[in-house]
Amino acid sequence: MNIIKDFLLQLTLTITPVFIYYTFITEKIKSDKSRKVLFSIIWGISILLCMSFPVSFGQNARLDLRIIPLLFGSLYGGLWPSIFLSALIIFYRLHFGISIGFYNTVLVLILSLPVILIFQKSFSRSKRDKRVKIAVSLSFYYSLFGLTIFIILRGFSKNYLMVQMIELIFAVIVTYFFTILIETIREIHNLRVEMQNTERLRVISELTSVFAHEIRNPMQATRGFLQLLNDPDLPLNKKEYIKISIEELDRANEIINDFLSFGKPSVNNDEKVDVGYQLRRVVNIIQSYSLHHNVKIHTDINEDCWMYANHQKLNQSFINILKNAIESMPNGGIVWITCTSTDDGYIKITIQDQGIGMTKKQIDRLGSPFYSLKESGTGLGMMVSFQIVRSFKGKIQVNSEKDRGTEFIILLPRIS
Missing domain, CATH: 1.10.1760 (Arp2/3 complex 21 kDa subunit ARPC3)
Known part of the structure; x- marks a missing residue:
């Protein structure tokens, strides 16, 4: 024995x-x-x-x-x-x-x-x-x-x-x-x-129609200005028309690049990432979607908020949370986004909406698989967001009141 x-x-x-x-x-x-x-x-x-x-x-x-x-x-x-x-x-x-x-x-x-x-x-x-x-x-x-x-x-x-x-x-x-x-x-x-990749593709499919509309707008504006440039009786502000056309094409190109970057399969390597810059890119991606839902996005994003992370996964977590905030306001409203550095070594991102809000019981179940407040929702998007933030040694706090809106506070470890 x-x-x-x-x-x-x-x-x-x-x-x-x-x-x-x-x-x-x-x-x-x-x-x-x-x-x-x-x-x-x-x-x-x-x-x-x-x-x-x-x-x-x-x-x-x-x-x-x-x-x-x-x-x-x-x-x-x-x-x-x-x-x-x-x-x-x-x-x-x-x-x-x-x-x-x-x-x-x-x-x-x-x-x-x-x-x-x-x-x-x-x-x-x-x-x-x-x-x-x-x-x-x-x-x-x-x-x-x-x-x-x-x-x-x-x-x-x-x-x-x-x-x-x-x-x-x-x-x-x-x-x-x-x-x-x-x-x-x-x-x-x-x-x-x-x-995570499946959830990203699902979000892309939902945003595609709005993206197509957003890209079509600068293309149509550019086409109109080109038609004006072909007019022999064009007034003297020809340079202004060319400038606007170039700006519209650049805006369409930027939207396409952000969209493609979000759709790429993520790699596992972490790198030094400016969270404020990535948050602006996310706002650029989601802007047309928010306008489609009659929602305005107000931002207050500080510079030099650096951390080690996978920027694709970080953006995915931001888009999932921001998309939920937009969809929580069926009659439109405002989403406030802030990004600041805290004294205790964290980057604090706040996403606050004027939506339907949640009860304490609903908050406790948030992030659980297949739990969603939307009729067609799977709950996987929020679960993936929670997992991504935790994988970066971060934390998510949720404050909400029924019919008073919801506030997501994301704390991520900052590097100097």
């Missing part, structure tokens, strides 16, 4: 770093390279913990579940993480002295790691079910190979064989459940990204 307890401790030491990574870190790291480095470090910590508290039995015989972090680090990370983790195992095992166990470790790694790397490319291209089969098979192969080398170097013993079989069973079972857990988390993360 003590051996079983030791293996359960090994299981805890293996799963804890992984749980910490997927719970607190994976959503905050956007760069794939940084994520891979941090992932390798986490698996390395898991290996060190497993090797520091091994299952000891017989004469200086030691076993642990280092295969789990090594296997997943290699399958999900690729060549360099696998080399890093293998070197870590060898050097840390050397710390305990050169013995039969050290030779056993080196031999198993030399003969098993190439096989894992051969299957790594197939693993990365496969779907979930096949990935589970590959991971479990490699875990069984590694453990069985380690058992064979162990018997060759130490000789056959019934007690040794029993402990080795327990280690093999534990390794295979833990690999099976770990693979399913990791694949499930990855699927949930991908679904979030797809949901």
Whole structure:
């Protein structure tokens, strides 16, 4: 029973770093390279913990579940993480002295790691079910190979064989459940990204007709001025007509650029972003939509409100909230938008409307999936906005009274 307890401790030491990574870190790291480095470090910590508290039995015989972090680090990370983790195992095992166990470790790694790397490319291209089969098979192969080398170097013993079989069973079972857990988390993360892109396309489809009308206006004005320029009896203000035509074309081009920028699939890299500038772009995108609903937008946006963020996702959250504010005023009204820097290191964006407002119960449910106050609403837009703001380590506060309007206060971490 003590051996079983030791293996359960090994299981805890293996799963804890992984749980910490997927719970607190994976959503905050956007760069794939940084994520891979941090992932390798986490698996390395898991290996060190497993090797520091091994299952000891017989004469200086030691076993642990280092295969789990090594296997997943290699399958999900690729060549360099696998080399890093293998070197870590060898050097840390050397710390305990050169013995039969050290030779056993080196031999198993030399003969098993190439096989894992051969299957790594197939693993990365496969779907979930096949990935589970590959991971479990490699875990069984590694453990069985380690058992064979162990018997060759130490000789056959019934007690040794029993402990080795327990280690093999534990390794295979833990690999099976770990693979399913990791694949499930990855699927949930991908679904979030797809949901954000789907919501963006839905908003685009709703704004398209208004955009077409807004673009048509400067085009018609320009066409009219060009017709006037063709008139031989044109008065002396020809330059003024040309200037207005160019301005109208530039305005149409700006609207198209903002619209296309909003529609692009978002990338994961964060960059230094001027929130005030992005907020003005959002107002430019939504301006025609607001006029179509007889809603005026008043802004008071300060300069130099900088933060690290993905500007496409940031704009998406602003557009979702601003669009809801406009649609909450069926009879028209005013939306006030402010952007200022606070003394406690935040950028404070306020979006306030004169709409139908919400009760305390409705505010508490705001941001929940499929909860919307609109008859045709899905609630996903507001949920996506909340998720985006939180991913930037920001906060959203909502103040509202029934039939008195709603105020959204968005707090985002500012950089100097």
